[in-house]
Amino acid sequence: MFRLLLKKELQEVLLTTKFATTFVACLVLTVIAFVGGAHNYKVMQAEYEAAKTENVRQMEGLTDWDQITHRVFLPPQPLAALVSGVSNDIGRTTQIRERGELRPEDSRFNEAPIHAVFRFLDLEFIITIVLSLFAIVFAYDSVNGEKERGTLRLAFTTPVPRDQFILSKLIGSIIALGIPFLVSILIGAALLPILGVPLTGGEWARLAVIVLVAYLYLGVFLGASVLVSSSTRRSSSSFLVILVVWIAAVMIVPRMSVLLVGRAVDVPSVDRLNFEKNQYRSQLWNDDGAAIMAWQQENPPRMGNRDSLQAWMDGFKEFVGAQADGRNEKMNEFNSRLNEERENRAAERQRLALGFAWISPTAVFSVVAGHVAGTSLELKTRYLEAAERYQAIYAAFHEEKSGNTGGIRIVHSYGDEELQEAIDPQELPAFDFRKQSLSEVGRFIMPGIGLLAVLNILFFAAAFVAFFRYDVR
Amino acid sequence: MAPALAARVARCHNNRKNGIVVGTDQITLYCPLRTDHGNMDTGTHPMLEAIALTKRYGDGTLALDGLSFKVFPGQVYVMLGGNGAGKSTALNLFLNFIEPTSGEARVDDIVTHRYPLKAKKRVAYVSENVMLYPNFTAVQNLDFFARLGTHKKFSRDAYRDVLLRVGLEEEAHNRRLKGFSKGMRQKCGIAIAVLRDAPAILLDEPTSGLDPKAAFEFINLLLSLREEGHAILMSTHDIFRAKRVADQVGIINEGRLVMQRSRDELMDEDLEALYVRYITGQQQEDGGIVEFAPSMTTAHV
Numbered sequence: 001m002f003r004l005l006l007k008k009e010l011q012e013v014l015l016t017t018k019f020a021t022t023f024v025a026c027l028v029l030t031v032i033a034f035v036g037g038a039h040n041y042k043v044m045q046a047e048y049e050a051a052k053t054e055n056v057r058q059m060e061g062l063t064d065w066d067q068i069t070h071r072v073f074l075p076p077q078p079l080a081a082l083v084s085g086v087s088n089d090i091g092r093t094t095q096i097r098e099r100g101e102l103r104p105e106d107s108r109f110n111e112a113p114i115h116a117v118f119r120f121l122d123l124e125f126i127i128t129i130v131l132s133l134f135a136i137v138f139a140y141d142s143v144n145g146e147k148e149r150g151t152l153r154l155a156f157t158t159p160v161p162r163d164q165f166i167l168s169k170l171i172g173s174i175i176a177l178g179i180p181f182l183v184s185i186l187i188g189a190a191l192l193p194i195l196g197v198p199l200t201g202g203e204w205a206r207l208a209v210i211v212l213v214a215y216l217y218l219g220v221f222l223g224a225s226v227l228v229s230s231s232t233r234r235s236s237s238s239f240l241v242i243l244v245v246w247i248a249a250v251m252i253v254p255r256m257s258v259l260l261v262g263r264a265v266d267v268p269s270v271d272r273l274n275f276e277k278n279q280y281r282s283q284l285w286n287d288d289g290a291a292i293m294a295w296q297q298e299n300p301p302r303m304g305n306r307d308s309l310q311a312w313m314d315g316f317k318e319f320v321g322a323q324a325d326g327r328n329e330k331m332n333e334f335n336s337r338l339n340e341e342r343e344n345r346a347a348e349r350q351r352l353a354l355g356f357a358w359i360s361p362t363a364v365f366s367v368v369a370g371h372v373a374g375t376s377l378e379l380k381t382r383y384l385e386a387a388e389r390y391q392a393i394y395a396a397f398h399e400e401k402s403g404n405t406g407g408i409r410i411v412h413s414y415g416d417e418e419l420q421e422a423i424d425p426q427e428l429p430a431f432d433f434r435k436q437s438l439s440e441v442g443r444f445i446m447p448g449i450g451l452l453a454v455l456n457i458l459f460f461a462a463a464f465v466a467f468f469r470y471d472v473r
Numbered sequence: 474m475a476p477a478l479a480a481r482v483a484r485c486h487n488n489r490k491n492g493i494v495v496g497t498d499q500i501t502l503y504c505p506l507r508t509d510h511g512n513m514d515t516g517t518h519p520m521l522e523a524i525a526l527t528k529r530y531g532d533g534t535l536a537l538d539g540l541s542f543k544v545f546p547g548q549v550y551v552m553l554g555g556n557g558a559g560k561s562t563a564l565n566l567f568l569n570f571i572e573p574t575s576g577e578a579r580v581d582d583i584v585t586h587r588y589p590l591k592a593k594k595r596v597a598y599v600s601e602n603v604m605l606y607p608n609f610t611a612v613q614n615l616d617f618f619a620r621l622g623t624h625k626k627f628s629r630d631a632y633r634d635v636l637l638r639v640g641l642e643e644e645a646h647n648r649r650l651k652g653f654s655k656g657m658r659q660k661c662g663i664a665i666a667v668l669r670d671a672p673a674i675l676l677d678e679p680t681s682g683l684d685p686k687a688a689f690e691f692i693n694l695l696l697s698l699r700e701e702g703h704a705i706l707m708s709t710h711d712i713f714r715a716k717r718v719a720d721q722v723g724i725i726n727e728g729r730l731v732m733q734r735s736r737d738e739l740m741d742e743d744l745e746a747l748y749v750r751y752i753t754g755q756q757q758e759d760g761g762i763v764e765f766a767p768s769m770t771t772a773h774v
Contacts, residue, residue, distance in 0.1 A: 158618065158622035
């Protein structure tokens with residue numbers, strides 16, 4: 001009986017213009033998303049390689065490690081081609097100094113703001129907006145549409161159990177929507193290696209997880225649509241209701257959550273922080289300048305004798321180094337306190353906004369897909385953490401090579417020094433940015449996947465209950 | 474008794490003997506004799522039976538008030554009545570689309586609101602306006618609804634034969650229903666009922682909107698189904714055709730059965746005049762008609 005109902009459901013859907021339109025639109029958009037994503041990835045990969053080469057090239061010929069300007073770069077994530085997440089918003093380049101704060105620069109949106117206005121047509125956009133809309137178009141009249149057409153009454157003059165009938169509606173709509181979705185994804189995935197985005201085994205597994213979660217996400221809208229269709233008499237009413245639900249879930253709730261929480265939790269701006277930091281830095285420099293002047297007055301340089309001058313230089317260097325260390329320590333402490341306060345507030349705001357946004361399955365899917373693709377909000381944090389770890393390694397390397405710890409550098413030339421050898425940039429320690437493994441991502445995505453599964457079950461169960469009370473006449 | 478009818482009667486006896494469903498709180502005593510009101514008992518139990526069937530809707534409307542009648546295998550029972558008289562409510566109760574406020578609708582002794590799926594296995598239904606899946610062909614619609622009702626697979630020949638029998642041209646068998654006229658859809662609807670081979674057939678205004686030729690063919694088909702032993706309950710406004718096919722005619726007014734006559738009793742009667750008299754209540758003024766008493770007695774235990 002169930003197989004017969006399911007077969008009818010699929011036959012009925014597959015023969016409609018609605019299905020043909022959905023299939024074509026889904027295929028075209030998905031292929032565009034994959035091709036566009038692959039193109040972006042290749043561009044970013046080329047820029048990344050060029051920037052790394054340039055970074056090394058500008059060091060060539062230099063003889064002093066103090067003269068270099070060293071940068072590290074965020075490697076492009078292959079799956080960012082499909083789920084761009086925050087990958088275009090965060091700076092891809094960070095100048096590394098031995099000490100001080102690190103600031104990522106040159107985000108893609110910063111370089112080409114037009115992309116920030118229109119965003120990219122990626123797979124995430126197609127799933128969250130286009131396919132979820134198709135889901136409600138598929139199922140909004142699944143029950144009341146049959147009632148309007150009169151076929152529901154005829155079907156229930158036969159001994160068809162209601163549970164099997166509504167189950168066939170739910171499963172049928174899932175399969176019917178799955179056909180254009182999965183076929184489009186498979187074609188797009190087959191194109192990726194051809195388009196120059198070679199995915200590793202792990203990345204294929206991530207893509208499979210994204211597709212699975214997308215199915216759960218679309219299932220929520222299918223279940224909700226069947227529920228609304230089983231609770232209303234007219235398909236025009238059910239379409240209106242489910243459209244309002246869709247707009248709220250997809251458009252309103254995620255944005256409102258950020259807006260409302262932004263008002264509730266005040267996070268000081270980066271500019272305000274920088275102003276305070278600069279003020280404090282100026283004050284420390286003034287203090288140090290005065291201390292250096294005082295030291296010089298107390299210890300005037302003894303000219304004429306090379307050894308005594310060298311001894312003075314060493315003393316001066318030691319004093320300045322100690323001042324720099326002290327200043328650095330104070331500055332770090334001050335910056336850390338300000339940063340920590342801001343980060344705590346920002347984290348609180350982010351936590352609240354995400355918590356509120358989780359009312360919306362769209363927000364849940366976006367967060368989960370971002371984590372799986374490695375382009376979630378975590379990307380910036382992890383990139384900065386990696387850069388800070390690298391900064392410590394680089395500082396040690398630099399000190400070993402130049403003998404300097406940063407701050408003021410005093411060079412005294414006697415004019416008879418031997419020519420120094422050029423530095424070898426290949427000696428620089430490599431910057432290692434490793435994205436989280438799928439198992440590490442698990443703890444971030446499992447609550448989201450669980451929530452989507454629960455929403456599926458709830459809507460499906462509610463649709464069952466509603467249909468058992470439905471007047472099939 | 475025709476062989477098909479005899480077989481169907483035997484099947485009904487078996488169902489009753491096997492105790493498929495037994496009413497729990499009522500004993501129905503059948504009067505084997507033909508009554509003054511035309512309730513003819515053929516010696517077996519009825520395939521369709523309304524027992525003091527009452528339906529009051531949530532808004533207080535009394536749609537049916539103690540309706541009782543029986544339809545035996547090989548009989549056509551025609552319900553006549555104006556719009557809102559309660560005919561469709563009665564059919565809905567037999568299909569368990571609604572539950573009775575009191576009383577019972579039985580199909581082959583099965584109480585429909587207690588065992589709806591079992592009851593529906595024995596009932597086929599053709600509505601006033603048969604609505605099928607427009608993107609399916611006639612054969613696909615037939616395949617779906619017949620299999621849904623019987624859980625059996627049918628051969629292509631079976632579909633072809635039944636569609637030809639109901640008068641649907643062969644060239645239309647594999648055409649989508651989108652372009653079908655109401656008469657063609659009606660034929661598909663009756664084909665589904667025929668293929669299901671249900672012992673009871675419910676018809677709701679089946680000739681409404683059909684052209685005279687299609688209506689004539691439909692009535693002939695109905696008569697052949699009666700010959701095969703199907704119990705047919707039909708609601709209609711079509712008095713002319715009612716008289717032609719009915720073994721019994723019941724007139725329903727404001728939810729009550731106000732008259733019931735057999736074919737023989739109607740032989741010399743003008744059914745239209747009777748209908749108007751009963752519906753408008755003129756019989757009360759004439760003083761010649763008494764309130765209808767059903768041909769059975771119900772005792773509560």
